[in-house]
Amino acid sequence: MDNVYVLGVDHALEAEARIERLVLDHQTKLARYVRRFVNDADLALDVVQDVFFAAYKMLRSDPSRPLSAGWLYKTATNHSITYLRKKKRRGETLPLENATTAFRTDEQSATSLDLQSALATLGEEQLACVLLTTYAGYSSAEAALILGTSADAVRQRVCRAMRSMRKTLGESA
């Protein structure tokens, strides 16, 4: 029975094994990144789960396809942007003072909370550029590849995001 070959089963098993490795390697960093993006821990877990499931579906159809962390961040960013836009369309706004409920008590330093509140005021594209380049540690060129834009556009968005955040932090202070 060792050599029994069933069409599709080996692909599924290979994809499952690769996904398990991907999940173990990237789940924590990806979930934290998404939590910063959407400001909601539970939603971040759902988004990350969707990202890994999308990766599984892709690997099931083509197990030999290379799958990098950049693809995971790109998919997670797109899912998060979609969620934030839906939330805006529905008119759901989370007050800044409540935006900190997504974080644990030991993570809620004053600086961190202020920064998170300032980040929450940014637009989706600026937020993605800032989080990818500073929080996730990608260069502007890598972030441009992930976001499907140019490195110059990423740097400009970082520049404008910094100005906006300074203004927000200055006003709140």
Add this chain to the structure above:
Amino acid sequence: MISKHAHFESLYGAVLLGEATQAERDEYARHAAGCALCAGEPVDGALLAAIASMQAAETWRPSIDRRVVTRIRETQSKRSRFTVGLLGWAAAASIAVNVFFVTGFAGRVGSAVFDAMTPPAPVAATQFGVRLPAQTFATVKRRALAERAVVAENHVARASVRRHHVAADAPLPQRGPVRRQPPASGVPDIFAGTDLAVHAANAPRAVAIESHPLNFSP
């Protein structure tokens, strides 16, 4: 083509991210010295460094590997259930189709559908018979009411044509007074001028009545 100030914004972003070369830093510094918007902007990237430090301060360690694996297994079992169900339905449908054709039910249904869709053929009655529509499966098929009516009409038409055919070959005797047939040529008409001439049918009886015995005297 980005505008001139957008170029310096890009330079400023590179400076903040630590990606700018020394020449780019100098170029931005020269621009910032004469630009009202960019003057006084910090170039140390302290804000970005603070954001980067947030990750180091985080203690949240979510574990979703069980959730992902469970979801994948559920999907696989759903797919296998769907496949098995599909195969079951396919086998059942195959058996049903086989039974449908082997028992001849398919032929009857097909014929009934064909008859229902085809308008009834006109019945052409002639002097010697009736041309009926083709009767395929006449012994096994169930006829619709409309078709039965057509067949009944055909029977009636055929019977009337038969009667007409018989009458044409041998006409029935006419009722009423029978005219006396004239005698064959060469035979003397002994009834000419008598009352018997109008009672030809009763000629023998009339002869008996009208005749008188001869009285011969001895």
